[in-house]
Amino acid sequence: MEEPAALATAGVTTVFGLVVSDLWEQAKARNWRLFRRRGSDTPADGDAGQDTGRDAERAVAELEAAGREVATARTAGDEATAAAIEERWRERLLRTLRDDPAAVTELQEIVAAFGAPGTVAYVNGGVNHGPVFQGSSVHGDINVYVPQPPAPRPRPDQVPALTAAFVNRTADLSELDRWFGPPAPSASGAPPPVGIGVLHGLPGVGKTATAWHWAAGTRERYPDGQLYVDFAALRGQSGGDVSEAVAMCLRGLGVLDTYMPASLQERAALFRTRTADRRLLVVLDDVGDPAQVRPLVPKGPGSAVLVTSTSALGELALDGARILAPDLRARLRAGEEE
The missing domain is CATH 3.40.50.300 (P-loop containing nucleotide triphosphate hydrolases)
Structure with missing residues (x-):
């Protein structure tokens, strides 16, 4: 079975890539139970269907906002902000995977259905997933986005240095x-x-x-x-x-x-x-x-x-x-x- 941490990372990368693609409308029609707030899938009796719908809408809205924020940050060259947003969502998703084993299968299906094996090429607003794009003619710009690996974790070294002799201890x-x-x-x-x-x-x-x-x-x-x-x-x-x-x-x-x-x-x-x-x-x-x-x-x-x-x-x-x-x-x- 795929490690939860690796699966969570793949899930966040996949979803955030979808947000800025033509496939987002198709993808967000799925049941995004994975990304809801913890505890939100257990509403009070009598309101289960209504609350579940609201939870799904909130989850999609939060994902879309976060994904677009990541894309904007990367366009501006602010990799640190993009990585921080992805890390926050990765930790949120990882908690869900650990608490709900059924969620592992659900996320694997999402990654399998929408995950890009290589690059993502955007042509005149269209999108192609995969390492190769072929077309008879291209009008306008071609932008290629290659997902970045997670930023390295900081290694703090904050204890001050001694500036005087240290003896007899x-x-x-x-x-x-x-x-x-x-x-x-x-x-x-x-x-x-x-x-x-x-x-x-x-x-x-x-x-x-x-x-x-x-x-x-x-x-x-x-x-x-x-x-x-x-x-x-x-x-x-x-x-x-x-x-x-x-x-x-x-x-x-x-x-x-x-x-x-x-x-x-x-x-x-x-x-x-x-x-x-x-x-x-x-x-x-x-x-x-x-x-x-x-x-x-x-x-x-x-x-x-x-x-x-x-x-x-x-x-x-x-x-x-x-x-x-x-x-x-x-x-x-x-x-x-x-």
């Missing part, structure tokens, strides 16, 4: 390596967990420098990138600091402001979706409350969250967090300077 760095080192193989085959670590202590003891230095040496361990949020810079935003922190991380993962959810709950859900198949390090600096951490815990197996704070954030221990106080360890290590 060997024990702390070793402790972090032990916390977040390569996990031992699981006998049950379960994926490695997401690790959470907290460096806490008084201002000036070197928590941030330790976090930055450790992150610089672990780029290979987190191949999908490193995200960074400085909560000290976000304070005083009327409680909006957590929501904006999630938005910052989503931007680092390629989400445009045009498609940024409005609420913290929706942003956190999108963050989990965007990190589900990535192995990331998230460094959160100067955190004041455990509630600032939880929405920013990535979902990808083997990912990690490293937090610095003046508080121990003990509640995070319930989430499996490990806590280290660099200042206390420094006093206990004979001959070592802060």
Whole structure:
């Protein structure tokens, strides 16, 4: 069976190509249950037929608008916007495929019926699907559109670089390596967990420098990138600091402001979706409350969250967090300077 992710990508490419073709009128007559909003195909009793019709109309209108927006963006050379729209619809369709196995067959039929094996040639408003177009005479322009492969996923590298000498933190760095080192193989085959670590202590003891230095040496361990949020810079935003922190991380993962959810709950859900198949390090600096951490815990197996704070954030221990106080360890290590 075709992989759902590949099928979703083929489906979005096919549908968006159809929107700007002569076949769109024929294609949109199909039942677009696949592209409806989740939950919209279970209306209240007595209104099922009417609601289903409205859902189909909304789905077709949304698809048509998105497809034309993609075509306009590509015509203007704005590949990033086009790719972002396609990615949003791909994720929406992928959720449907995972929730409804019957939808897989339906989408395969749509791709088989309308999918182009090669290029799409537009001649005087007409359209031909396939790698070859043959005609006795052509009047006017011929435009050939070759579908572009999905844009590469961004690999954020946001943790600041140290600009001063870093010494006498060997024990702390070793402790972090032990916390977040390569996990031992699981006998049950379960994926490695997401690790959470907290460096806490008084201002000036070197928590941030330790976090930055450790992150610089672990780029290979987190191949999908490193995200960074400085909560000290976000304070005083009327409680909006957590929501904006999630938005910052989503931007680092390629989400445009045009498609940024409005609420913290929706942003956190999108963050989990965007990190589900990535192995990331998230460094959160100067955190004041455990509630600032939880929405920013990535979902990808083997990912990690490293937090610095003046508080121990003990509640995070319930989430499996490990806590280290660099200042206390420094006093206990004979001959070592802060």
